[in-house]
Amino acid sequence: MFYSHPVFRPPSERDSLLIQVTVGCSRRSCTFCLSSLVRDAYVRDRDSVLADIAEAGEKYRDTTRKVFFLSASAIAADTATLVAAAAKCRELFPNLRSISSYAHSLDVQRKSDAELSEIAGAGLGRLYIGIESGSDAVLRFVRKGGTVRQIEQACLRAADAGITLSCQVILGLGGVRLTREHAEGTARLLGEVSPHYVGFLNLMVVPKTRLEEDVAAGRFELVDNDQYVDELETMIEGIEPRRRPIVVRSNHPSNYLSLAGTLPQDRESLLEAIRAARVGAARFSEEFLRNL
Numbered sequence: 001m002f003y004s005h006p007v008f009r010p011p012s013e014r015d016s017l018l019i020q021v022t023v024g025c026s027r028r029s030c031t032f033c034l035s036s037l038v039r040d041a042y043v044r045d046r047d048s049v050l051a052d053i054a055e056a057g058e059k060y061r062d063t064t065r066k067v068f069f070l071s072a073s074a075i076a077a078d079t080a081t082l083v084a085a086a087a088k089c090r091e092l093f094p095n096l097r098s099i100s101s102y103a104h105s106l107d108v109q110r111k112s113d114a115e116l117s118e119i120a121g122a123g124l125g126r127l128y129i130g131i132e133s134g135s136d137a138v139l140r141f142v143r144k145g146g147t148v149r150q151i152e153q154a155c156l157r158a159a160d161a162g163i164t165l166s167c168q169v170i171l172g173l174g175g176v177r178l179t180r181e182h183a184e185g186t187a188r189l190l191g192e193v194s195p196h197y198v199g200f201l202n203l204m205v206v207p208k209t210r211l212e213e214d215v216a217a218g219r220f221e222l223v224d225n226d227q228y229v230d231e232l233e234t235m236i237e238g239i240e241p242r243r244r245p246i247v248v249r250s251n252h253p254s255n256y257l258s259l260a261g262t263l264p265q266d267r268e269s270l271l272e273a274i275r276a277a278r279v280g281a282a283r284f285s286e287e288f289l290r291n292l
Ligand code: SF4
Pocket: 025, 026, 027, 028, 029, 030, 033, 034, 035, 036, 072, 104, 130, 144
C-alpha cells in the first residue's frame, strides 16, 4: 500500500485504516503548518486508490471498523473517486462503521449540494475541517485561504448534506494583537455552524515555518498562559449553538489544559474547570509534554 510521509490524521482516528487518496496539501500557504513545508501535492489516480483498498481488504477485512482518507484535504479529490473509494470500503469491510477525512472549507465549497449528498450517501460521513479561527483578520494573517463567511457556508452545506462535522480551532492563532478578535469571532462562528464536534488545539510554532520567522521578526507575539486561558474561557462562554449541541474537547496533545463536555449544557462545569486551572487548582500540561 502506498503512503506518502509524513502522515497526519486526527487523534480520534488512531484506530482507523489509512487510505491515501490525496498527497500533501495543495495550498501549503498557512504560516503555522508543517504541511506547508511538504512539496508534493496531488490527487492520486482512482485505480491506485482502489487497488490499495483491495489490498487492505485482503489483510484487514474483519478488523477494519474505521477508515480515514488521507491527506490534508482528501475532499479535494473528484467526487467520482471519493464515491468509488467509499463504496469499495463498504464492500470489502463488513464491520465498517465510519469513513472520514480532513477537508479545507474551500474544497467543500467547490462541491455542489448534490455532490456533497452523494459523498455522504456513499459513506464518507465525517469531515474534519480546520476552521482555525472565526476572525478574517487572523485567517488573512496566517494565510489560511478563505473567509469566515466561506467557512460558515461550507460547514452548513456539508452538515445539511448529512455529513458529521468535526471542526478544529487553534487557540493563540491571533497572537497578542488579535487575541480578543480571535476568541470572540470564533465563538460566534462556532455558534452559527454548530459543528457536531469541536477540538481546540493550542498553537505551537513549528520550526522552519513562516510563523517562526514572524515570531523571530517581531511580527507575531505569542499569547502567554493567561491569555490562552482567556481565549478558551471567552469561547466557552460565547458559543451559542444554534442548530445542535456541540461536543467540545481540548484533549489534543498540543493543549495545556484538557477539557471535555457538551455545549450548552456543560457550560458551567467547563468554565469551572478553566477557572480552577487559572487559580492553580487544576494542572496544566508541562511544556515538554505538548506535541502536535
Ligand atoms: S493548515 Fe491545512 S490548508 Fe493550511 S497548509 Fe496546513 S494542511 Fe494545508
